[in-house]
Amino acid sequence: MGHLCCAKQKVKRGLWSPEEDEKLIDHITKHGHSCWSTVPKEAGLQRCGKSCRLRWINYLKPDLKRGSFSAEEERIIIDVHRILGNRWAQIAKHLPGRTDNEVKNFWNSCIKKKLMAQGLDPKTHNLLSSSRSVTTMNNNSDELSRFGYGQSVHPAPFTISPPIKSFDKMKHAGSVDHCGFNSSAAGAIPVPNFQCQQDNMISDHQLLMGFKDQMIDNSQGSFDFTANGGSSSSSVDYTNVSSSCFGHQQASGFSCLDENIWHEGAMEALNSKQGLQQGQAHQVEASYATTLDLEMIESAFLAAEAEFCSGTTSMENLQWDC
DNA sequence: AAGCTCCTCAACCGCAGCGTT
DNA sequence: AAACGCTGCGGTTGAGGAGCT
Incomplete structure (x- = not known):
């Protein structure tokens, strides 16, 4: 469907002149833009409302930050x-x-x-297929150990991470150590999330999200992740924190993001069945949330993890089933 | 200086979603 | 329920500038 506002009238196209900008700014400043389709006429512009809207949003709005990205x-x-x-x-x-x-x-x-x-697929953020990719590996022990996954330490090329509350349950049940590893399971199966951050580092409204599709330097002995400074606002406030607690070499890109991002990301992962189904190892982790959705997400994570850990499916065959 | 290629980014296009009639 | 109008979004285009030959 075309835009009737454009089809009905002869409108000017192409770059905006300073005079047109001035007219639009003047009009929006004085009258606002309750209906964009009427703006051109009211402002005396030979443009369609859609073009005016775009010009305002992308270029003329007073709070826009210009210049290169930091x-x-x-x-x-x-x-x-x-x-x-x-x-x-x-x-x-x-x-x-x-x-x-x-x-x-x-x-x-x-x-x-x-x-x-950097050899990364810009769509998936995974290593491109021409590179040696953890995410495309089967459970080949040679391959795993080659990339730092010692069999006795960390058999899986990924972990699945339910909310921290489930971690707490398990912790209280005595099944995990403070680094999130299931101490009772043979081979120290990585247990969901938590990943070693101290409990008090994540407040009630913060979320830890991680992506495990990259390796970290084996000699480094630590990894960096970012933590939100404590606000529950929508801004992303990064404060670098380092931890040496995460002993194996499998993590990267930890970021504390606000709840909106988490919910969008998590629900996207679930709804589109991306991630495990496509053999990607960058499934979203969340360490905390309070909504009902989390119950479903947690169940899905746990079910998928159980399936993987029991050996009934390979990573490539894992399906989201929720 | 001229011509060419590459790159950036403002603007356009088509579509989806939503509210109203 | 269907048609319509509006807004917002993501993909794409193309003008113009920068850099190179």
Whole structure:
């Protein structure tokens, strides 16, 4: 369906002139934009309402941040994109002053190339198939140990992570140690989430999300993750924290994000059945949430984990079933 | 200087979703 | 329920600038 506002009238197209900008700014400032379709006429512009809206949102709005993206912004984009995919508008919400169009352009012109140069698939954030990828490995012990997965320590190329509350249950039942490993299971099966952060580091409204599709330096002996400074607002406030507690070499990209991102990411993973079904190891983890959805998510995680750990399915065959 | 290629990014297009009639 | 109008979103395009030959 075309845009009737455009089809009905002869409208100007292409780049906006300073005079047009001025007219639009003047009109929006004085009258707002309750109905974009009427804005051009009211502002004396030969444009369609849609074009006016776009010009305002992407260029003229007073609180827009111009200029190149900072390293921090770039990192946020990559982190959130890994969870949400090409949802530019959602990603832009976490970058004050940036528009979806700007984020999209930046992604396509810069980040995408950077990731590919690093051998990462910009869509999945996994290693490209031409690289040696943990996510595409079967449970081949040679391959696993080659990449640092000692059989006695960590048999699986991924862990599945239910909310922290389930960890607490297990902890109280005495089945896990403080690094999240199931001490009673042969081979120290990695138990859901928690991943060693101290309990008091995550507040009631914070979420720890991690992606396990990359290796960390074996000699490093520690990994970095980020933690939210304590606010439950929608802003993403990163404070680098380091921990040496996570003994095996399987994690990267931990970020504390707000609940909206978590819910979008988690529900996306569940609804689209991405992640395990596609052999990706970057399934979302959450360490905490309070909604009913979490019960379902937790069940799904636990069921999938049980299936994997019992050996009834390979990673490639795991299905979300919820 | 001219011509060409590559890159960036503002703008457009088509579609989906939602509310109203 | 269907048609319509509006808004918002993501993919794509193309003008123009930068860099190279």
